[in-house]
Amino acid sequence: MLVTYRLPSSSSTQPHKRHAVSAASIESLKNRMCGRTATNQISELEIFVLQGSVPYQEVINEDGHEDLLKYWRGNEKTFPTLSMMARDVLNIQASSIVDWIRAERRRCGQPEINEEEDENYNEILSKERKTRPDSDRIGIGIGTGLEQVPPDPTPPDPTPPDLTPPPSLVSPRPRQIRPAKPEPGPLARPSLKLVPGVKKYIDAEKKKIVDKLQASGNRDGWRTELPRSGLGDKVLEQMKYEKQKDVTWQGKCSGTVFAHTNPLHLSVFPSVVRFEAEVVAMTAAILGSKEKASGGQICGNMTSGGTESILLAVKSSRDYMKAKKGINKPEMIIPVSAHSAYDKAAQYFKIKLWRVPVDKEFRADVKAVKRHINKNTIMELGDLASSYRICFHVDLCLGGFVLPFARKLGYPVPPCDFTVQGVTSISVDVHKYGLAPKGTSVVLYRNREIRKHQFVAVTEWTGGLYVSPTIAGSRPGGLIAGAWAAMISLGFEGYLENTKEIMEASKRIQKGIQDIPELFVIGRPDMSIIAFGSDVVDIFEVNDVLSSKGWHLNALQRPNSVHICVTLQHVPVVQIFLKDLRDSVQTVKENPGPVHGGFAPIYGAAGKMPDRVMVQDLLVEFMDSSC
Structure with missing residues (x-):
């Protein structure tokens, strides 16, 4: 089998030399991808297949086979990603990484992937779903620095292939610095666990470390x-x-x-x-x-x-x-x-x-x-x-x-x-x-x-x-x-007693507001926050009058209203608050209009502005002047 690759044409105007990968190397790689036990070592070549990048290696491996890595050089170009390796270099007819792993499991006599329970299956699948044609990520690899091209229509030369690395990979030309890419999070990196047989080994080693940390x-x-x-x-x-x-x-x-x-x-x-x-x-x-x-x-x-x-x-x-x-x-x-x-x-x-x-x-x-x-x-x-x-x-x-x-x-x-x-x-x-x-x-x-x-x-x-x-x-x-x-210091009973007092005070305040004819309670409060509004008086002016009496409530919008969040501090002053609220409503009813220094005009104007971007700009200017 002969697989040819070339560097992307955008990098140079010179014709690119084609180079081949022998069938012996590919078969050796395929054999090492199967039959692995938990104690087997993972070779550098397999890491290369998984991650798409390893340090530059010599042309000949220790076993005498020519190394696929001779066509890769660190920091300049990246070899095809795992999905390309599965479909092309390994000559496996698989449309995706998941299909490739399934094929390897079947070839090794391993059980099928349990799609509901296998977290790695879901991880691979999610990565494949997010792949875009214009993305620099395919499958779980890290880029595609080599571009596959159709093989020559002419019959291949029976003479042994030239194993000399192409000049573009070994010449002392200045390194082309690529713009830095955002570093992926720890859960988004390519993982050795995606290979059949490796996950069990890695999980066992990780468990040892976790158990040691928990013991300490x-x-x-x-x-x-x-x-x-x-x-x-x-x-x-x-x-x-x-x-x-x-x-x-x-x-x-x-x-x-x-x-x-x-x-x-x-x-x-x-x-x-x-x-x-x-x-x-x-x-x-x-x-x-x-x-x-x-x-x-x-x-x-x-x-x-x-x-x-x-x-x-x-x-x-x-x-x-x-x-x-x-x-x-x-x-x-x-x-x-x-x-x-x-x-x-x-x-x-x-x-x-x-x-x-x-x-x-x-x-x-x-x-x-x-x-x-x-x-x-x-x-x-x-x-x-x-x-x-x-x-x-x-x-x-x-x-x-x-x-x-x-x-x-x-x-x-x-x-x-x-x-x-x-x-x-x-x-x-x-x-x-x-x-x-x-x-x-x-x-x-x-x-x-x-x-x-x-x-x-x-x-x-x-x-x-x-x-x-x-x-x-x-x-x-x-x-x-x-x-x-x-x-x-409070304990369960302390919080229970606090809640009892807060809820009772909230119900008294809610009833007191409902007894004021000009006001109405908004919604049906389940807890201790009571919002109220009015169809008779300007509720923001009422809030300004309350502020002049020392109360600080929260103004709301859509609908215009005010709310009080009842805490333990309000429990002893419920009747004082209700009296001041009634007096404030009466003051606004008899003398409608903004209170000097109050915020009613601001809230009123903001509520009527159809352009919410303008309101947003005003808020930003306010914050900028306050910091």
Whole structure:
């Protein structure tokens, strides 16, 4: 068999010398691709076939066969990718990499690929689906520096082929520097696991390393749920005890400690590692991780706040769906009432965002969501997620430490945790109703397979191997410890009692607003956030009058309204708030018009502007002048 290749004609105006690969080399390669056991070594030639690139080698191998690698030179040209090797060089009639691997399995007497369970099958398939004719990636190779051309119509010369490397590969001409290409993530690189027989060996070796790491980080005795009763001030004694396990770092750590703890360095601050792990586990337990319906694999990490938690959940969902379904143009569906952090995620991660209407009670409209689901959808809200096998994120940043306890108290709160089939991730702020220091949130995932797409691992940095779980590199260990202390000191009963007081105060405020004739409550609040508007007075002017009395509420739009988020601080002042609200409504009713220094004119004008780009520009100018 004779296979001829030539360099792309764009590189030179001179005619290109054709060069051949003997049948003996190809047969030798094919034989080595089969019959492998887990203990066999993987040759450089096989690595070349898998990855499409290896260092330059001599023409003759140790076994005396001419080497295919003599037609490749590092940093200049790349040999055909695996899919081309399967179809052409190896002379296997396969239309794809998957078909080639199937053929090799059958030839070796190995079982067929289980398409439902084999993660490598899905990985290969997703890579093939995203291949484009104009792409510089074909199959799982890294480019196609050699261009295949039809063989000569004339009969081949029976004389032995010229084994001298072509001048274009050995001449001392200046190297052509190609523009740097973005480095693929760790889960997007070509993998030796894609070859039959190799995956089992690699997985076994990886398991040994993981088992060793887990053994060195024994977590026996660590908390996995809130204590029934809070420890109160005793939590400080336990924190001091855990702190003693940290490395004595004064003057002995390179660039790890400048003034405070940094959980990026796990081995130096084991106390912070434990605090974070227990915060995540206790939060997960609140949201159903102990229930059978959750699957028992809930995991997560702490972040700086709700926005970062949502960003990470969206990023992980995007990359997970790309790996599983080959989605390259992701879309996300949210109700118009969803937090603007989703807009930020869509801008950051290049995701098309669909905002669907809400129903008359301002809840997500399931029918509207369903109409927007297509093959590119990666996230949506509702029970549709499980049936369409797409990701479903629940934003519990505000309600994560209230709604589960409200259900325990008998309030008619719909389920919104991991017991709901189809939920793949949840964001919860510990620094809100969890009463932890500002800058502490948790993002949770149904399993580790999804969470792995949150991490960033870098192997080629000259500074060493690097891996980070969240967007931030360095993080403040003090905030993590503060979140742990808040949860341990309050305990389950503490949060339950807090929720009882907050919910009772919320119901009193809701009834008080409904008793004011000029106002109406928007929707049907399940928790402690009550939005209200008016068809009689300008609600933004009412808000400005309330501000002059010392109250600071949140202005909303579509429809124009104001909301109060009830916390423990409001419990003793419910009647004072309702009195000031009634007086403010009466003031605006008797003296309509903007309050000096108020924001009613701004909100009113913004709501009436048809050009939302102009409103966006005004917001950017405001932020620019404030920073």
